[in-house]
Amino acid sequence: MSEQELVLSVRHVTSGYRDRGLFRRGPYQEVLRDVTFDVRHGEILGLVGESGTGKSTLARTILGIVxxxxxxxxxxxxRPQMIFQDPYSALNPAYSVEWTLEEPLRVYGKYDAPERKRRVREMLDRVGLPEECLAAKPAELSGGQRQRVSIAAALIQRPRFLIADEPVSALDVTIQAQILDLLRTLRRELDLSYLFISHDLNVVYQLCDRVLVMKEGRIVEQGTVDDIFDHPKDDYTRQLLAAAE
Structure with missing residues (x-):
């Protein structure tokens, strides 16, 4: 596959840590082990696995934090931007929606004030929020509205690739469906690619094109949604699917 068809390649990534004791460091604890995969242009790639299996560490590695x-x-x-699980903790409670969305544009100094405000309003409209929300602070918004603001904040600098870490798990089922529809629409309108991290296999089945299955820091299986859900090859994948029934 040519580089023009990819937004990301992860090649043989291994990562871990050592606990720091008072007088010496503990043994090496491997978190990611020889992880290799690609994210293709325009696709939604799901990443599934149990808690503690290394999914969030992989996301931080892709972002350059680890x-x-x-x-x-x-x-x-x-570089990709991140949509977090809990938008309330991801948004600064002291500042308005307008400040939150405009600040990255101001910091990087790309646009004058009128253009910044135009882009903020355009992005707010894209995520389905009225202009009245600009003056609101996070505590004054519903959970679904906060997640829409979080998505707008991730998109305000026009990235082509987003990492969504459990972005609907804190929302009720009705709001989940609305946010998933929004992510689909934004992919189409803005030509986006996603790495979509979730423990909810039903959500992954609805949204994703391909799936990575992670166990104990390793990718044990990857394939299309139909391959993974209808013809799983690894025992661990079968266990996850059985638990989701």
């Missing part, structure tokens, strides 16, 4: 001990992460487009 440096791998071995292997490499190759970005073919602008």
């Amino acid at each position: 440096k791998p001990d071995q292997g490499q992460v190759i970005h073919y487009t602008k």
Whole structure:
């Protein structure tokens, strides 16, 4: 596959840590082990596995927050942005929605004030929020509205690739469906790619094109949604699917 068809390549990434004792460091604890996969242009790639299996560490490694001990992460487009599980903790409670969305544009100094405000209003409209929300602070918004603001904040600098870490797990079922529809619409309108991290296999089945299955820091299986859900090859994948029934 050519580089033009990819937004990200992860190649043989291994990562871990050592506990720090008072007088010496503990043994090496491996978190990611020889992880290799690609994210293709325009796709939604799901990442599933039990809690503590290394999914969030992989996300932080892709973002550059964690440096791998071995292997490499190759970005073919602008660095990805993150949509978090809990939008309330991801948004600064002291500032308005307008400030939250405008601040990254101000920091990087790309646009004058009128253009910043135009882009903020355009993005607010894209995520389905009225202009009245601009003056609101996070505590004054519903959970679904906060997640829409979080998505707008991730998109305000026009990335082509987003990492969504359990973005609907804190929402009720009705709001979940609305946010999933929004993510689909944004992919189509803005030509986005996603790495979608979730423990909810039903959500992954609805949204994703391909799936990675992670166990104890390793990718044990990957394939299309139909391959993984209808013809799983690994025992661990079968266990996850059985538990979700």
